[in-house]
Amino acid sequence: MDKKKFSLKETLVISLPLIIGYFPVAMAFGLLAKNTAISLKDTSLFSILVFAGASQFMALDLIGAGVSNINIIIATFLLNLRHLMMSAALSLDMKEIPKKFLPFIAFGITDESFSVISFNKDKISLPFILLVNGLSYLSWVLGTLVGYGIGEVLPLSLQASMGVGLYAMFSALLTPELTRSREVLKISLLAAAIYAAFYYGGFLSAGWDLVLAILLSSLLGLFIFKEEESHE
Amino acid sequence: MNNYLVLVLGMALVTYLPRLLPLYLLSDKTIGRRFARFLSYIPYTSLSILIVRGVISADKDMLLASLGGIFLAGYLSYKTNSLILSVLSAIGLAFVIKLFV
Incomplete structure (x- = not known):
């Protein structure tokens, strides 16, 4: 497959659905964490260190239900085991990336970034991946802070609709391949x-x-x- | 307020390791053709599964909006090949559906 040269503009456009999709979901997380009586510091740490949407929401649910730490951690492990498969699949396309960058790239592997990267294999380069992952991460962390800080700035129906954007993105990536x-x-x-x-x-x-x-x-x-x- | 540091660190570790290990260990290995073929199916199977999960686990009041958004995004992406146009249109449609449902 022919590799394309890295283009900043193109990468920003490709990352936009991720940024738009993550922000409102992260806001919902921030707000929900606040309502679960978790401090701003701990809420930020969830998004900064864990960076996994579904398991962060699950953790709030389980904290609310009084489940012990170790059981929440085991549940998180199971939920995120799917990333084993995605990480393995990405290894096929990262042979030319210097190994010292892989720990950073690995941190940013989410369902969404994996999808965008796997369906843009011709664009894979170190700056492309770091930018897609980095912008997603930024959107996730900032969204969390905004949600915690000012709560519902967006009407809930708009927030929920923007969350649909992530599934729409999966569909937009997969459907053309189905027809091909x-x-x-x-x-x-x-x-x-x-x-x-x-x-x-x-x-x-x-x-x-x-x-x-x-x-x-x-x-x-x-x-x-x-x-x-x-x-x- | 409780201190959640231990929980966060534990969750961070069990989330990071599955993301790191396969990528790190496999990236410089020569892998067999069958294994490579198996790995090459994962993007398709994962996305298909994530879409289905999104639909069947959606809140009842978001089900129609999610379905509408997913179909519109797929159709527009097939027609126009533009990811951002497809996603933004899907968000718009989901919002409109949500207004009426």
Whole structure:
């Protein structure tokens, strides 16, 4: 695949959906943390050090329910195990990135940054990744502070609609690929069906259902498709 | 107010390690073709699963807005190839749907 040269403007445009999507969700986190009686300092530390949306919300929920620290940490671990898969997948495309930068890049791997980076493989370069990750992080941390500090500046319905933007982004990244390759269409539908079965089956705890559905559907791809059909 | 430092540090560690280890350990390894093919499916399976999760775990009052936004973004992205246009339009549609539902 031909690599494109790094373009600041292009990278900013690509990062914009992440920034717009993260900010209101982070605001909601900040406000909810305040309502859970967590100090501003601790709330900021959640977003600065953990930087994982779903598990931060889950932690507030569990803190409110009086769950012990160790159980919240175990639940966080399970929920974030899916990043093992994403981190492994990214390793394919980071062979040219100096290894000393990988710990910084790894910190910024979220569902959203992973999606944007994996679907823009031709643009992968150190500045591209650091900017996408860095701007997402900034939006997440600043959103948390704003939410904690001034609460509902945006009408709730607008805030919720902006949160839909993150799912819209996943769809905008995936859909064109579905139309380009039957193989991608098949494996995506398979993954969706497996996850839905796990979700409604209810026999796996949250977290396991995600990571096992990703693992199983990607593995099944190996058996369903022949080598030469392979994408890339 | 409680002190949440221990909790935050514990959560940070168990979040960071799964993000770091595969990337760090695999990046300079030569991996087999089958394993590479398996890894190359992960972006598609992950995104598909995240979208489905977004829909089936959405709050009831956001379900229609989420579905509308997801379909519009997919359609516009297919037609125009513009990520930002697709996402902003989806947010707009979700907001409008939310006004009526």
